Amino acid sequence: MKSGYLLSISQSYFRYATHHNQVRRLQxxxxxxxxxxxxxxxxxxTPDTVSRLIKETGAGAIVQEDISNADVILGIKEVPTNHLIPNKTYMFFSHTHKGQLYNMPMLQDILDKKIRLIDYELMTDAQKRRLVLFGTHAGYAELAKSAVKDIGDAIADDGLPDDFNPMTFVFTGTGNVSNIAPYTSMLIHGSYWDSRYPRLITKDQLREIQENSNNRRLLCIADISCDIEGALEFSHSTTIDDPFFYVDAVKNVEHKKYANIYLYYTYKVLDSDFTFYICIRDEGKGTQIMAVDILPTEIPRE
Structure with missing residues (x-):
């Protein structure tokens, strides 16, 4: 069965439970x-992990398209339904446990095909802390701290247009962001959300902010968590090559009239020059939204 898969590791010596609660050798x-x-x-x-498995278990690794004989199939993102193989065990981020409607067809197909799904997001320790996170590359965010300071120094020296002072940035963690959204220039949302909690900003709240002609706040929202129609009711996922869209909540429309760039700063990270842009105002009405759901892939391989 050829279905667009890549690597298989064979003849390893793990044990796992079957659908009938029997324990068998993982082949x-x-x-x-x-x-x-x-x-x-x-x-x-990673290749290093595969190499260690081969060395420690005596397994072999081969590159092939057909993985229909594999016992366990590992991935990252959701699997297209036409690629789901019946009666297998899959491990990936399914984005289904919050009842995400857009993935319900995939979840139903998993049930119909009697597939065991192990979701990385639900793997926790005794303290309910997640065990599968972004990995070591997420640590590179620390390198950006000095760059942020440099940007702050540059703004302190050069200033910002009076119409937009003070420029404020809010990072979500706890608390009611909707209360401070009207005073915020840019909102960076990175906290956990599911249906048990109130939304951070609803469509109606965004409309109220935009209806105030004297309010030039909430220019941009970076939805790092990217829960579709979740904490930010108007948010949906975007792609790396097309990361932004604008929401005009007053007219209840979405558009992509990209912002004019008024300010930029260049800084160094790992001997590379990066340019930081501040989007002051777009050509049309609305709040700019960035909601890329695979941001870690933007980290350069080198």
Whole structure:
């Protein structure tokens, strides 16, 4: 069965439970090729991990398209339904446990095909802390702290247009963001949300902010968590090559009239020059939204 997969690791010596609660020897693990986005470069097992499995378990690794004989199939993002193989065990971020409607057809197909789904997001320790996170590359965010300071120094020296002072940035963690949204220039949303909690900003709240002609706040929202129609009711996922859209909540429309760039600063990270842009105002009405759901893939391989 050829279905766009890449790596299989055979003859390993793990044990796992079957659907009938029987324990059997695990014969093979397969690593599927990601196909949800051509930008997706993350993998569930790195080459170093595969090499260690081969060395420690005496397993062999081969590259092939057909993984229909694998016992367990590892991936990162959701698997297209036509690629789901019946009676297998899959491990990936399914984005289904919050009842996400857009993935319900995939979840139903998983049930129909009697597939065991292990979701990385639900793997926790005794303290309910997640065990599968972004990985070591997420640590590179620390390198950006000095760059942010440099940007702050540049703004302190050069200033900002009076119409937009003070420029404020809010990072979500706890608290009611909707109360401070009218006073915020840019909102960076990175906190957990599900249906048990109130939304951070609703469509009606965004409309009220935009209806105030004297309010020039909430220019941009970076939805890092990217829960579709979740904490930010008007948000949906975007792609790396087309990351932004604008929401005009007054007219209840979405558009892509990209912002004019008024300010930029260049700084160094790991001997590379990066340019930081501040989008002051778009050509049309609305709030700019960035909601890329695979941001870690933007980290350069080198």
């Amino acid at each position: 093979s693990i397969a690593l599927r090729r990601e196909d949800k986005s051509h930008w997706e470069r993350r993998v569930a097992l």
